[in-house]
Amino acid sequence: MHYRSLTVLAVVLMMFGIVSPAFLAGSSADDSTVAVAGDSDEDYFYITIPGTQAPDQPVDVDLGNGNSATWNVYIVNNSDKYLDVTFNSSTDDSDVKFATTPSGSLLVPQGSTDGKSINEGKVVIEVSDVSGAHKSVTATMVITVTEIGENVSVTKTVTFNVHVKSIYDTSGSYNKFLGIFENTLPAPFDSPWIPFVATILFWIIIAEAACIVIAPRLAKLLDKCTTDDDAKRFEHVIARLIAIFVFFLSLNEGLHILGAEAEFIAKLTEISMIVYLVLTLVILWKVYLLIVEGILRRFETNEDTSIDMTLMPLFRMIGKLIFWIAGATGILSFFGVDLQGILVSAGVISLGITLGAQNVLSQFFSGIVILMTRPFKKGDFLKINDKVYIVNKVKLMYTEFLSWDKDQIITMPNNVVSSATIVNLTKDDDAYRLYVYFSVAYGSDLKKVERVMLDVAEKSPVVLHDDVHAAPNVRMTNFQDSGIELRLGVTVQDFNGNITAASSLRMDVYQAFVDNDIEIPYNRLEVTMLNDCFKGEKRPGDHVAD
Secondary structure (H helix, E strand, O other): OHHHHHHHHHHHHHHHHHOOHHHOOOOOOEOOOOOOOOOOOOOOEEEEOOOOOOOOOOEEEEEEOOOEEEEEEEEEEOOOOOEEEEEEEEEOOOOEEEEEOOOOEEEOOOOOOOOOOEEEEEEEEEEOOOOOOEEEEEEEEEEEEEEOOOOEEEEEEEEEEEEEEOOOOOOOOOOEEOOOEEOOOOOOOOOOHHHHHHHHHHHHHHHHHHHHHHHHHHHHOOOOOOOHHHHHHHHHHHHHHHHHHHHHHHHHHHHHHHOOOHHHHHHHHHHHHHHHHHHHHHHHHHHHHHHHHHHHHHHHOOOOOOOOHHHHHHHHHHHHHHHHHHHHHHHHHHOOOOHHHHHHHHHHHHHHHHHHOHHHHHHHHHHHHHHHHOOOOOOOEEEEOOEEEEEEEEOOOEEEEEEOOOOOEEEEEHHHHHHOOEEEOOOOOOOEEEEEEEEEOOOOOHHHHHHHHHHHHHHOOOEOOOOOOOOOEEEEEEEOOOOEEEEEEEEEOOHHHHHHHHHHHHHHHHHHHHHOOOOOOOOOOOOOOOOOOOOOOOOOOOOOOO
16 A cells, blocks of 8 residues: 555656646647638639638647647649749748748649649648747748749748747746736835745745655655665655755746746756656655565565565666666657667667677676576585585676685676586585595494494584484495495584584594594505525625625
C-alpha cells in the first residue's frame, strides 16, 4: 500500500510539472485543409485551395507556439496555352513564417501529354517557439501566372490571417497578485514589482509549509520497509526538492506578472522543464533505492533464501541504467531531437561494440550471473584449478581474491571465474573436514592402530566434537611398497586453520605410535651377495686398506 502511495505521489509531481506554463501550448498544427480561391474571372486557369467558402477571402487560422498549419494549393491550366507559374511569400512579423511554399512550374495545355497541366503544392505556415501573442499576423502568398509567348501575366494574392495564441502571453497576468488579482494599490505601489514580490513570498510560505507537512508524511510511508535513518534522509531530500520545484514555479509566474519578454520567459521555461524532469527522476530514484533496500532486508532475515543486501550493488547498477536512459530520453525529446535516428545509430554502434568487445561483454554478463546466483561470498575459501583463494570483493566486471597467506591480491575477470570449476570449501559452514594420512608396517595390528589414532583425535583440541559434524574415523586407503596407508578423518573449526591442525595431529599420532610400539615403515635397501667364490681376500693390485 505504501509503495502504491509513493507511485501516486511521483505521478502527481510529474503531472504538476506538465500543467505548468511550458506545457500549456496551443493546439498542434492544423491538418485540416482550409482554403481560398477559385478564380472565375479568368477562363484559362484557376486556383483552388480546398475548403474555402468564398473566393478571394482571407484565411483565418489560430496557432500556438511552435505549431503549424498546412494547405494544399492547386493551379489548373484550363486552356490550350502554355503557362508559367511562380510563387512569392511574405509575412509582416518574424514570429510567423512560411515553412513551405509550392514550387513554380510550366503548365502544358489541357489534354497535352508532354507535361502536367496542374501545379500541386503545399503551403505550410508555422509560428516560432518563443513567439509572443499576436491578434493577427498577415501572411501573403503571391501567385503569378504568365502566358508563354504573349508575355501576359496575371497576379493573384492569397492572404492568411494568423492569430498567435502564445503560452508566453503576459497580458492576462500582468500586474496581478498571483497572476489573478488586479493590483489596485495607489501609487507608487501600483508597480508590477509589488505583485511580483508578494507572489514570490507567497510561494516561499507554501514551500515551507509543504516541507514541514508533506515531507515527513512521505517519509513516514517508508517506515515499514526501511530504517529510521533512511526515512529521515528521504525526508531531507524531499524537502530540498520541494523547495527547488516551488522556486522555479514561482519565478515563472513572477515573470508573467512583470510582463517580461517572451524570449526570456521561454528560456526560463526550458530550464524549468529540465529541472522538473530531473527532480521527478531524483524522487523516483530515492524511492526506488529505499524500496529495494527494504525488500532485500526482509529477505535477508529469511535463512531459506540466498537474497540479501549483497545484491544491492546489482540493483543499484540496473536502476542507474534505467534512470539515466529515461532522463536522457526525456531531455532530448524536450529539445526536439529525433530519437528514432539515435536508436538506429545506437543499434549499429551496439552491433560494432558487440563484435569488438565480446570479452568485455562476457565479463559484464558473467558478473551479473555471479551476483544473481551467488555461488560464493566475501570470505569464502575457493579452490580454483587446484589453488586456494579467499574471496575479497565481487564486482560487476571482476572478482578480487586474496592468496591463502593473504600476502597477494589476485584480480580475476568474471568470465574466467564463471567458466572455471570452483570448489567452495566454506560455503555453508566454516568447519572443514580434514584428512591426515599415515603409514604403518606390514604385520601391524590394524585394530590397535585404529584405536590409537581415534584416541588421539578424541583428545585433540583442534578437532570438533559435537552432534552436528561427523565424528573422527579411520580408513585403510592403500597398500604401499613398504607399509599400509591409513587415513584419519576429522572435522576442524575452519579451513584457514587446517594446516596447523594437520601438523598438530601428525605430531600427536607419531608420538602415540612410538609409545605403543607401532612401527612406521621407511625404505630399506637389502643386499644379497651371489658370488660363492668370494673368500674375503684382496685382489691383485688392490691397495685399499683393510
